[in-house]
Amino acid sequence: xxxxxxxxxxxxxxxxxxxxxxxxxxxxxxxxxxxxxxxxxxxxxxxxxxxxxxxxxxxxxxxxxxxxxxxxxxxxxxxxxxxxxxxxxxxxxxxxxxxxxxxxxxxxxxxxxxxxxxxxxxxxxxxxxxxxxxxxxxxxxxxxxxxxxxxxxxxxxxxxxxxxxxxxxxxxxxxxxxxxxxxxxxxxxxxxxxxxxxxxxxxxxxxxxxxxxxxxxxxxxxxxxxxxxxxxxxxxx
Amino acid sequence: xxxxxxxxxxxxxxxxxxxxxxxxxxxxxxxxxxxxxxxxxxxxxxxxxxxxxxxxxxxxxxxxxxxxxxxxxxxxxxxxxxxxxxxxxxxxxxxxxxxxxx
Numbered sequence: 001x002x003x004x005x006x007x008x009x010x011x012x013x014x015x016x017x018x019x020x021x022x023x024x025x026x027x028x029x030x031x032x033x034x035x036x037x038x039x040x041x042x043x044x045x046x047x048x049x050x051x052x053x054x055x056x057x058x059x060x061x062x063x064x065x066x067x068x069x070x071x072x073x074x075x076x077x078x079x080x081x082x083x084x085x086x087x088x089x090x091x092x093x094x095x096x097x098x099x100x101x102x103x104x105x106x107x108x109x110x111x112x113x114x115x116x117x118x119x120x121x122x123x124x125x126x127x128x129x130x131x132x133x134x135x136x137x138x139x140x141x142x143x144x145x146x147x148x149x150x151x152x153x154x155x156x157x158x159x160x161x162x163x164x165x166x167x168x169x170x171x172x173x174x175x176x177x178x179x180x181x182x183x184x185x186x187x188x189x190x191x192x193x194x195x196x197x198x199x200x201x202x203x204x205x206x207x208x209x210x211x212x213x214x215x216x217x218x219x220x221x222x223x224x225x226x227x228x229x230x231x232x233x234x235x236x237x
Numbered sequence: 238x239x240x241x242x243x244x245x246x247x248x249x250x251x252x253x254x255x256x257x258x259x260x261x262x263x264x265x266x267x268x269x270x271x272x273x274x275x276x277x278x279x280x281x282x283x284x285x286x287x288x289x290x291x292x293x294x295x296x297x298x299x300x301x302x303x304x305x306x307x308x309x310x311x312x313x314x315x316x317x318x319x320x321x322x323x324x325x326x327x328x329x330x331x332x333x334x335x336x337x338x339x
Contacts, residue, residue, distance in 0.1 A: 026323060051247040058255035068254055075239035076250050085254050089261040091289055096265020098286040101274055103266055115262050120293075127286050172333030175305055178297050179312040179329035183322040185290045186313055194287060201288035202295040209296040221292025222285050229284020230277050 012110055012137045020122070020142025027121050028150035030176040034062055035154015040162025042155070045069045049159045056155035060119070060148050064088040087215035094222050095123040099140070102130050106137070117144025120177065124184040131188070193232060201225030308333035 035056065042052035042065075059065055064085045071081055095118050096103075103111045114137060122143030126136030185198070205221030212220060240246045272278060298309050312329030319325065 027326075048247065051251060054248070055251045055254065058251060059258050061258050064254070064258060068250075072242060074242060076242050076246075078238045078240060078253065081250065081253065082257055085257045086261065089258050091293070092258070092261035093265040093268070094285060094289050096262065096267075097269045098265075098282050098289070100266050100269035101279065101282065104270065104274075111266060112263050115266055116259070118262050124290065131283075170334065170337050172304065172308060172330040172335075172337065175308040175330050175333045176326065178294060178305070179308055179326040180322065181290045182294055182309055182312050182329075183316045183325045185287060185294070186316040186325075187320065187322060188287055189283075194284075197284045198287060198291045201291040205292035205295040206299060209300075217296060218289060218292045221295065222289040225288025225291065226281045226285030229288075230281035233277060233280045236276065 012106065012114070012141070016135060016138025017142035017145075018138075020125075020138035020140070021146045022142075023125065023139060024122055024143035024146040027176075027180055028146045030173065030180075031121075031147055031150040032154035032157070033173050034177075035151045035156075036158035036162055037154075038062060038065055039155040039158020039160075041066065041069055041158075043159050043162060045072050047072065052159050053152065053155055056152050057148075059085075060117070060151055061085075061089050061092075062151065084215075087213075090215075091120075091218045091222070092118060094219065098127060099123070099130075099136075102136065114141045114144070117141060117148055119144060119147050121147055121180060124181060128184065128187060193229075193234065196232075197225045197228050200228050302337075304333040304336040307336050 038056065039052055042055070043049070047055070047069075055065055055068075067084045067088050068081060071077060071084060096115055099115075099118075103114070106114075118140060122140050125143060126139040129136035129139055188194075201221040201224055204224035205217040208220035209217040240250050242250060294309070298306055301309075308329040311332040312325045315328045316322065316325035
């Protein structure tokens, strides 16, 4: 047993995983609704019910699954499929890189194990926890499992009952993830340096969105902000 | 090259998608394990972590309808005032719904 003083912020214990699961439950309720939207769209595209559910269970990345539906037909082109899925999910690479300073304290199996369920919401919550000196591993794994269960449940509901649900956009439900991520941004560190970095990220993202290939904007904006942060460093405390 | 989406074909397509997505989930951690983490790298990472979100949100705010913009604005204001995410998100979503019903 470790004493409380040398307890690492990157420990993995089951109580914390359960806690992370509970903390992500409210946002998971909304993920169920996205899942319904996906299940419905997949059914309308002509996927088998079992294929739709299998995709949600194994891929677990909503935006890229919608992207794949755009390519779906009697024949599905492999290279465009791979490029689309990779581009939409490339932000996961950045999430892994940002979590690495804490994850490296875990043994490799656990380090990669928890990353299997990384997603926008549990990443944002765990980064906030880590940055304020708390452990975020339980949030990644427990929260990820909550989000995964919600996504699969929602997809199942959408496949079987989706046609009964009214337009989610008119209910504002398309804005849940955007508002959640914005709340995470504003809840983070705020000072002049950070505001300038965010400004550069926003402008780069918008320029990439307009002039570069689809889905490159997240990576371009994030890297631009990151590079500025590496050049204009905070004074060491 | 294309895969027939009938029968087992859809299963193979889904496996390809799952594999590509897994590479993105594990790749960032894998690559970073070869990068020495000094102060500059830490600063890069912490600047990037906020920038990912900003880069994701900027086109949403610029290209979204007024309901979307109003939702984001409401969330920002409530978050600054209350510093609690759930009321801020709820307020934003409700605002989008109300605005779109006007």
